[in-house]
Amino acid sequence: MRAIMVMFDSLNRHMLPPYGADWTHAPNFARLAERAVTFDNAYAGSMPCMPARREIHTGRHNFLHRSWGPLEPFDDSMPELLKQNGVYTHLVSDHPHYWEDGGATYHGRYHTWEFFRGQEGDPWKGQVADPVIPEDLKKVRFGAYRQDWVNRPHMATEETHPQTLTFDAGLEFVRTNAAADRWFVQIETFDPHEPFFSHQPYKDLYPHDYDGPHFDWPDYKRVVETPEQVEHGRFEYAALLSMCDHSLGRVLDTMDELALWDDTLLIVCTDHGLLLGEKGWWGKSVQPWFNELVHLPLFAWDPRAATAGARRASLVQTVDLAPTFLEFFGVDRPRDMRGEPLPIAEDIPVREAGLFGMHGGHVNVTDGRYVYMRAPASPDNAPLFEHTLMPTHMRGRFSPAELVDMELAEPFEFTKNVRTVRVPGRTLVNPYHHGTLLFDLETDPEQRAPLVDDDAELRMAGLLVELMRAEDAPPSQYERLGLPAEGPVTHEHLLVRAQRDRAQRSAQPLPRAEDYPAGRLSLRTPLNALLSDPVAVEVLRRHLPGVADSELLQMLGATPLIDVAAMAGAMFPAQGLRRVAEELARRNESAR
Numbered sequence: 264m265r266a267i268m269v270m271f272d273s274l275n276r277h278m279l280p281p282y283g284a285d286w287t288h289a290p291n292f293a294r295l296a297e298r299a300v301t302f303d304n305a306y307a308g309s310m311p312c313m314p315a316r317r318e319i320h321t322g323r324h325n326f327l328h329r330s331w332g333p334l335e336p337f338d339d340s341m342p343e344l345l346k347q348n349g350v351y352t353h354l355v356s357d358h359p360h361y362w363e364d365g366g367a368t369y370h371g372r373y374h375t376w377e378f379f380r381g382q383e384g385d386p387w388k389g390q391v392a393d394p395v396i397p398e399d400l401k402k403v404r405f406g407a408y409r410q411d412w413v414n415r416p417h418m419a420t421e422e423t424h425p426q427t428l429t430f431d432a433g434l435e436f437v438r439t440n441a442a443a444d445r446w447f448v449q450i451e452t453f454d455p456h457e458p459f460f461s462h463q464p465y466k467d468l469y470p471h472d473y474d475g476p477h478f479d480w481p482d483y484k485r486v487v488e489t490p491e492q493v494e495h496g497r498f499e500y501a502a503l504l505s506m507c508d509h510s511l512g513r514v515l516d517t518m519d520e521l522a523l524w525d526d527t528l529l530i531v532c533t534d535h536g537l538l539l540g541e542k543g544w545w546g547k548s549v550q551p552w553f554n555e556l557v558h559l560p561l562f563a564w565d566p567r568a569a570t571a572g573a574r575r576a577s578l579v580q581t582v583d584l585a586p587t588f589l590e591f592f593g594v595d596r597p598r599d600m601r602g603e604p605l606p607i608a609e610d611i612p613v614r615e616a617g618l619f620g621m622h623g624g625h626v627n628v629t630d631g632r633y634v635y636m637r638a639p640a641s642p643d644n645a646p647l648f649e650h651t652l653m654p655t656h657m658r659g660r661f662s663p664a665e666l667v668d669m670e671l672a673e674p675f676e677f678t679k680n681v682r683t684v685r686v687p688g689r690t691l692v693n694p695y696h697h698g699t700l701l702f703d704l705e706t707d708p709e710q711r712a713p714l715v716d717d718d719a720e721l722r723m724a725g726l727l728v729e730l731m732r733a734e735d736a737p738p739s740q741y742e743r744l745g746l747p748a749e750g751p752v753t754h755e756h757l758l759v760r761a762q763r764d765r766a767q768r769s770a771q772p773l774p775r776a777e778d779y780p781a782g783r784l785s786l787r788t789p790l791n792a793l794l795s796d797p798v799a800v801e802v803l804r805r806h807l808p809g810v811a812d813s814e815l816l817q818m819l820g821a822t823p824l825i826d827v828a829a830m831a832g833a834m835f836p837a838q839g840l841r842r843v844a845e846e847l848a849r850r851n852e853s854a855r
Contacts (some may be wrong), residue, residue, distance in 0.1 A: 264444065265589055267437065268529040269514055271507055272312065272358065273547075274533035276560040278504060288505045295531060295562050298515070298524075300573050301608050304631050305534045305561035306617045308581040311548055312358075313366045313657075314621070315534035315581055319387040320372065322585035322600030323677060327736040328650040330622035330688065331657050332684045333368035337678045339597040341585035343372040345447055348594045353377075356451040357425035358387040364655040373449075375431045379417050379425040382453040384410040398476040400488060408480075411458060421462045421506075426452045430510040434517050441521045447588060450514070455508050457537070458483060458548075459499040461506045468505050469498040473632045481539075487791065493540040499520045500539055507592075528591050529564040530605075532584065540708070549692045551636050551700060552627055553710050557619050561605075565591070568608035575610045578631045578707035599677040601734065614716030616726040618734065623647050623690030625697070626744060628727040633708070635723035636700040638762060640745025644695055648687035648739050650675070654684065661686065676735040689769055698766030699758035713766055715757070720759050724752045782854035784847045786825040786840065791822060800845045806839040 278284045281296035282303075308318045308325035313333075317325050320340040334340060342352040354376040360366045370376040380387040384407025394412040401408065418424050433450030440446055458480035475492055479499040486493060511531065518524055536556045538544045547556050561579065564571070590595050590604040604612045616630045623644065625636040637646075639722030648830060650672055653659035667684055672685040701714045701723065714720075728746050741748040746756055759766075779792035784799050792798050824843075 264371040264438075264526055264528070264551075264592060265515065265523065266447045266591060267518075267523075267530075268449045268451075268584075268588075269529070269531045270449065271455065271531075271533045272451075272453050273456040274507070274560055275455075275500075275504075275539070275555065277536075277555060278501065279560055280559060281562075287501050289508040291508045292562075293513060294515060295511065297561045297572050299529065299531075299564035300570055302561040302563070302575045302577070302579055302605070303578055304578045306578065306580050306629060307557040307559055307617055308553075308619050308652045309576065310535050310552065310557070310619070312360050312534055312619045313369075314360075315371060316366070318581045318728055319367065319584050320595070322582050322602040324601065324618055324665055326620050326622045326733055327626070327731065327740050328622075328675070328683075329367050330649060332375070332651060332655055332727060333366060334372070334654045335678075335683075336644075336652055337681050339599055340372040341588055342447065342449070342588060343675055344590060344594055344597075346372070346374055348592065349445055350594070351443075351446040352594050352765040353436050353448045354451070355379075355429055355436065355448070356453075357382050357429045358453045359383065360657065363658050364656040364660060367655075368653070370722075375448045376715060377429075379428040381414045381425045383456065383458060384408060385414065386410055387843055388413050389613075396528070400476045400478040400492060401480045401482060403482045411460075411480075415460065418460070421464070424460075424462070424506075426454045426506065426510060430513055432515060434513060437517055437521070437523070442525070444794050445592065447592075452507065452510065452822060455500055455503040455537075457500075459496075459503045461503040462501075465502040465505045465509075466499075469501050471495065471498055471775070477542075479544035483549045484544075485791075486540050486543045486545060487655055492599060496545075497539045502535070520641075524564065524566060526566050527564075528566065528588070529562075530584065530587065531560075531562040532581075533559055534581070534605040535559070548624075551694070551697050552619060552621065552626055554634070554704070554708075557627075562666070563587075563607045565607040570608060571793070574611075575606060576631075577606045577610055577613050577630070578615075578617055579605055579613055580619070583613065616723075616730060618727070618730040623688055624692075624729045625700075626727065626731070626740070628722070628723055628730060629704075632703065632705050633702075633723050633725060634702045634704060635720065636694075636695060636697075636702075637724070637744050637746070638691070638699040638758065639695045639743050640758065642693070642695050644690065644693045644743065646739040646742055647690045648672075648737060649687045650685055650737060652681070654686070672730060672737070675737075696765070698764075700764035700766055701759050713770075715760050715763060717754060717757055717760065720757050721752060721754060724756060728752050780854070782851045784851060786844050786847070787823045789823060798850065799847065802843055802850075806842040807836075833849070 276282045280289055280293040280303050308324050313331050314326055321338050346352050348843045352373040354373045357379040359382050361370050390413045396412045421427055429452050436448050473495040477497050538555050541555050544550045583605050586596050586602045587605045616628050622625045627636045627688050669684045671682045672683050674680050701720050702710045738748055779788050
């Protein structure tokens with residue numbers, strides 16, 4: 264028995280032919296759906312990248328307890344459990360986050376691993392002189408942006424692209440070990456994650472007239488680009504998607520050639536999707552986790568059932584992947600795993616509802632029809648704590664300042680009697696800005712019209728609390744969300760109606776900068792208008808050094824500065840805000 268997991272990053276369900284897309288070129292995904300089982304109701308869990316991978320290893324949600332980070336000392340790891348039970352495990356990937364501080368404990372759980380360099384500003388090639396960068400619509404330009412342009416010339420052909428090299432190596436492992444038994448290989452590419460860097464043959468699949476600035480790396484923010492620019496960005500994603508489809512085809516061809524369908528489990532999955540202008544948004548993480556981001560493509564072939572071309576309506580999640588591989592190889596699941604094996608052979612219910620979210624963001628629940636997005640009960644999005652024994656962020660360690668107020672928390676059910684360090688948490692964007700949202704996917708599949716329905720909210724809030732308790736959520740999460748840690752959810756806990764105005768404001772199109780002339784600027788001015796006024800920008804720079812150029816403001820679009828201040832805390836000292844307000848008020852008075 265063998266198993267292959269092919270994993271893509273930011274793979275959009277709604278852009279694949281098996282899920283109804285009629286304009287993207289992805290024949291191998293269609294071919295896969297004919298050969299395997301397609302899941303119609305698969306959802307993400309913890310997001311984004313490394314939290315999702317922690318779920319793939321542990322079969323347990325983790326976003327309620329901590330943000331992006333490594334596997335913890337008390338975590339059970341599916342590949343490591345396989346390794347301990349006589350299954351050879353191999354990881355091949357071009358996903359750079361595995362090798363940063365915030366992911367450095369994952370690859371060591373496999374027997375062997377390979378890494379291919381160059382994706383998304385991977386600190387790979389050294390070049391002191393600045394690279395040649397074309398005019399670009401991307402506004403947020405950290406060091407990774409410069410590094411990406413250093414790397415690109417070293418991936419000038421499809422053969423040298425890290426995605427291609429990843430699949431080359433993965434298929435080399437398959438061919439080398441085709442006659443062996445009991446192995447698991449994870450072939451994982453960072454694509455089609457941004458930047459949407461692909462080669463001309465794939466771009467040629469989507470001919471269109473465009474002579475604007477370079478645009479294959481949208482910022483996580485509201486859409487302000489022209490319709491032509493948005494279309495071009497979507498075509499750049501589609502080209503990279505088609506390259507992913509070609510790589511998938513190579514896997515299917517190899518399974519045909521080596522007759523692996525007879526004894527090899529195949530799962531093709533992703534961690535989350537990506538907004539490409541839908542609902543007026545780019546990216547992820549800075550907006551609610553809409554279905555374009557969390558309703559996932561998922562395909563599975565199990566040789567024991569040999570079911571092909573079938574669809575499954577069961578509600579499944581990322582936490583179900585680890586139990587599926589363990590069950591296939593006859594390895595017992597640890598009791599801490601919350602997931603269940605995927606219902607591949609027959610369409611049987613797995614769960615009544617699924618939990619998903621990002622640390623410090625909305626906490627969400629779906630039963631397959633309704634989606635309930637619970638925002639914080641108060642503007643400060645508090646209390647919020649990180650619980651960890653591995654204090655690292657994506658690319659760095661926790662600072663001493665973050666650890667000054669740390670304390671030991673009581674053990675959780677899954678920490679094996681180990682106490683974690685508890686430190687104050689932080690988020691880039693406060694979900695209070697968006698309000699609590701309730702959607703009926705049956706009548707509103709595009710999530711355009713949030714409901715106000717007390718009875719439906721009461722039922723979904725009850726499911727949410729039930730799942731939070733099953734995950735042993737920290738007490739602070741109930742307080743942050745205004746939900747009971749014990750006892751029933753009642754009408755007094757409901758928030759949709761109370762936060763309706765805030766949700767409606769957040770969903771409005773971006774106001775035009777010209778609607779806010781010099782005499783109307785204040786802390787409550789939308790940021791896109793404030794940042795378009797040169798004098799206002801100078802005021803911000805004077806009293807809030809560095810803020811006017813920060814990625815936070817670029818991302819938040821229509822959010823008033825006073826709301827961002829509530830989100831960002833120390834980044835906006837109160838004295839500086841007062842001086843900004845006073846200077847803008849003086850300017851307004853003189854403008855009149």
